[in-house]
Amino acid sequence: MKIIVGVSLVPDSTTKVKIGATNKAIDEAGVTYIINPYDEFAVEEAVQLKEKNGGEVIAVSFGTDKAKDAIKKAFQMGCDKGVLIKSADANFDTFTVAKNLADYIKTENPDLVLFGKQSIDFDGLMIPPMVGELLGIPSINVVVKLDINGKEVTAEREIEGGKEVVTASLPAVIGTQKGINNPRYPNLKSIMASKSKPIEEKAPTYTGNKSETIDMKLPPAKGKGKVFEGAASAGELVKALREEAKVI
Amino acid sequence: MSNKILAFVESKDGKFKNSAFEVITESKKLAEELKCEFEVLTIGSGLDAEAAKLGTYGAKKIVAADLSELNAKNPVSGSVYSHSAFAKVISETAKQKNANYIVMSATGLGKDLAARVAIKNNSSLAQDTVQLKADGEHIIATKPVYAGKSLVDMKFNDDNLVITLRPNVFKAVKEGDTNAEIEKLDIASLNLSDADFNSTVKEVVVSNEKLDVAEADVIVSGGRGLRGPENFHLIEELAKVLGAATGASRAVVDAGWRPHGEQVGQTGKTVSPSLYIACGISGAIQHLAGMSSSKCIVAINKDKDAPIFQIADYGIVGDAFEIIPALTSEFKKVLSQ
Numbered sequence: 001m002k003i004i005v006g007v008s009l010v011p012d013s014t015t016k017v018k019i020g021a022t023n024k025a026i027d028e029a030g031v032t033y034i035i036n037p038y039d040e041f042a043v044e045e046a047v048q049l050k051e052k053n054g055g056e057v058i059a060v061s062f063g064t065d066k067a068k069d070a071i072k073k074a075f076q077m078g079c080d081k082g083v084l085i086k087s088a089d090a091n092f093d094t095f096t097v098a099k100n101l102a103d104y105i106k107t108e109n110p111d112l113v114l115f116g117k118q119s120i121d122f123d124g125l126m127i128p129p130m131v132g133e134l135l136g137i138p139s140i141n142v143v144v145k146l147d148i149n150g151k152e153v154t155a156e157r158e159i160e161g162g163k164e165v166v167t168a169s170l171p172a173v174i175g176t177q178k179g180i181n182n183p184r185y186p187n188l189k190s191i192m193a194s195k196s197k198p199i200e201e202k203a204p205t206y207t208g209n210k211s212e213t214i215d216m217k218l219p220p221a222k223g224k225g226k227v228f229e230g231a232a233s234a235g236e237l238v239k240a241l242r243e244e245a246k247v248i
Numbered sequence: 249m250s251n252k253i254l255a256f257v258e259s260k261d262g263k264f265k266n267s268a269f270e271v272i273t274e275s276k277k278l279a280e281e282l283k284c285e286f287e288v289l290t291i292g293s294g295l296d297a298e299a300a301k302l303g304t305y306g307a308k309k310i311v312a313a314d315l316s317e318l319n320a321k322n323p324v325s326g327s328v329y330s331h332s333a334f335a336k337v338i339s340e341t342a343k344q345k346n347a348n349y350i351v352m353s354a355t356g357l358g359k360d361l362a363a364r365v366a367i368k369n370n371s372s373l374a375q376d377t378v379q380l381k382a383d384g385e386h387i388i389a390t391k392p393v394y395a396g397k398s399l400v401d402m403k404f405n406d407d408n409l410v411i412t413l414r415p416n417v418f419k420a421v422k423e424g425d426t427n428a429e430i431e432k433l434d435i436a437s438l439n440l441s442d443a444d445f446n447s448t449v450k451e452v453v454v455s456n457e458k459l460d461v462a463e464a465d466v467i468v469s470g471g472r473g474l475r476g477p478e479n480f481h482l483i484e485e486l487a488k489v490l491g492a493a494t495g496a497s498r499a500v501v502d503a504g505w506r507p508h509g510e511q512v513g514q515t516g517k518t519v520s521p522s523l524y525i526a527c528g529i530s531g532a533i534q535h536l537a538g539m540s541s542s543k544c545i546v547a548i549n550k551d552k553d554a555p556i557f558q559i560a561d562y563g564i565v566g567d568a569f570e571i572i573p574a575l576t577s578e579f580k581k582v583l584s585q
């Protein structure tokens with residue numbers, strides 16, 4: 001089975017966002033970058049499928065040189081090959097990413113494409129369905145359980161207040177959600193082994209962008225709230241919620 | 249090119265979701281700003297009477313696609329619905345109507361459909377927006393990024409655009425009681441092929457009858473301060489009185505005290521209810537990321553220096569085990585008046 005996993009590099013979730021000098025992106029100084037947390041589920045699922053069925057797993061990222069760190073993490077978790085579709089700068093939108101990934105995936109003709117359900121920087125939930133559409137193959141996103149039986153895929157997809165049981169056939173795109181598996185911690189041996197794996201670089205096939213960020217700002221600051229003491233003030237709080245805040 | 253808006257609204261079990269009304273009100277507002285027309289698309293069975301009532305939110309024309317007719321075209325039997333086919337219906341209806349703007353809600357279904365339709369119609373995508381404004385004939389969309397730690401304004405290269413609206417952020421406004429005019433969509437005109445049904449929902453499993461945090465207008469959340477799963481009845485009782493959904497911090501979800509579906513935060517759900525009550529939650533940056541855009545935040549914590557108080561509009565410092573029951577009974581009193 002040939003599996004491609006898309007991985008991206010994102011600021012660590014503890015990052016305190018500061019707006020950069022251009023007012024269009026964050027100030028990168030002091031920011032720690034990690035593999036997108038949802039991509040670890042995708043990588044884990046791919047590696048488990050390979051361990052079960054044989055085959056190979058290719059990790060691909062679209063981005064600047066920095067994105068290699070996400071691929072290296074994927075290597076540590078057991079991916080066999082790595083590909084960076086190298087962007088000259090960080091000025092690309094989701095469509096550009098989806099288009100480049102789809103163009104590359106087409107050349108490899110995999111059985112399965114795995115992504116995280118969402119990246120924690122732009123919170124899109126866009127790449128998995130977009131890549132599925134661009135390739136003309138099924139996509140199922142926010143998947144918490146995946147069963148593959150020959151060419152048949154049955155997936156449980158999380159929705160508001162429940163789950164959908166979705167069927168499709170391979171090749172397909174799956175976006176993984178927390179709960180699908182427990183991503184492994186790389187051991188020393190796999191970390192050492194990953195060091196010698198080369199990352200193949202490819203040129204983008206599209207750089208057009210369909211959208212542009214014209215301004216980035218922090219959310220409006222909140223004034224100091226009203227704080228009461230002890231259970232005896234419950235009545236006062238309820239009164240304030242009703243009469244001042246008017247939320248009940 | 250003259251603009252036109254198609255609003256796709258979601259329904260469930262023969263009723264429209266609250267987000268449907270938000271989508272209509274905002275589409276109407278946009279149509280006024282852009283001086284253009286808007287039409288509404290529904291997909292469902294036996295929805296006509298409810299659909300006509302969308303007129304009360306300002307919808308004049310509804311295009312209604314019949315779900316059973318659509319399912320009948322699916323080569324896979326036992327289909328509840330199909331995301332890929334829904335995307336095709338939206339995409340083709342927009343083309344038939346010459347609609348260059350497509351508006352829907354940023355729900356689990358909406359976000360998925362929007363991305364598909366954007367590709368099908370060669371459009372840009374403004375996902376999970378919290379504000380839209382017209383700049384001449386064009387649209388500027390504001391969306392939260394980095395889990396709400398910042399916001400970006402985006403503009404788009406052309407005016408073919410799919411927009412999703414974050415639920416609970418845009419207001420639904422009722423205005424009068426005129427019924428909307430309903431046009432039945434001719435499913436045959438869509439030229440559906442088997443490939444348009446490449447994924448099929450076989451079953452929808454409702455995990456609990458409770459309201460989901462992502463859709464709730466009021467949320468009561470509990471954290472590690474509750475000390476154990478056996479104490480969450482306090483949260484549930486308060487939520488019941490308020491008609492609220494129950495939420496949780498990741499700490500208690502990871503500990504297995506609460507289901508993952510309740511987790512609020514950067515790696516859980518992003519919510520923006522009118523009222524968010526955080527009980528025994530410290531307010532870690534990843535938790536705040538998921539709920540800081542709530543309209544009114546109430547914190548209950550025994551530590552007056554807990555970070556949650558920095559974004560709270562109201563708070564009570566003290567023991568949650570005393571405060572939550574006291575609040576429950578106060579709310580009960582006030583709400584029964």
Ligand SMILES: Cc1cc2nc3c(=O)[nH]c(=O)nc-3n(C[C@H](O)[C@H](O)[C@H](O)COP(=O)(O)OP(=O)(O)OC[C@H]3O[C@@H](n4cnc5c(N)ncnc54)[C@H](O)[C@@H]3O)c2cc1C
Pocket residue numbers: 013037470471472473474496497498499500511512513514515516517527528529530531532533534535538548549550551554566567568569
């Ligand atoms: C990559 C990553 C992603 C994450 N994503 C999320 C996420 O999506 N959502 C999320 O919530 N967290 C997330 N976290 C975890 C987050 O960092 C915190 O660990 C978590 O939110 C803490 O949960 P808590 O507030 O319940 O627990 P604690 O931080 O332990 O806080 C408990 C609070 O309860 C108070 N308390 C104790 N006893 C009482 C009492 N009797 N009465 C009143 N108050 C009391 C304490 O003063 C304390 O403030 C993430 C972390 C990482 C690294």
Ligand SMILES: Nc1ncnc2c1ncn2[C@@H]1O[C@H](COP(=O)(O)O)[C@@H](O)[C@H]1O
Pocket residue numbers: 006007008036038039042060061062063094097101114115116117118119120122123124125126127128
């Ligand atoms: N630049 C990228 N390169 C490779 N994969 C990506 C990239 N950006 C996003 N993805 C994948 O798409 C998923 C969803 O991202 P998004 O749609 O941006 O929220 C992520 O979890 C990744 O698996």
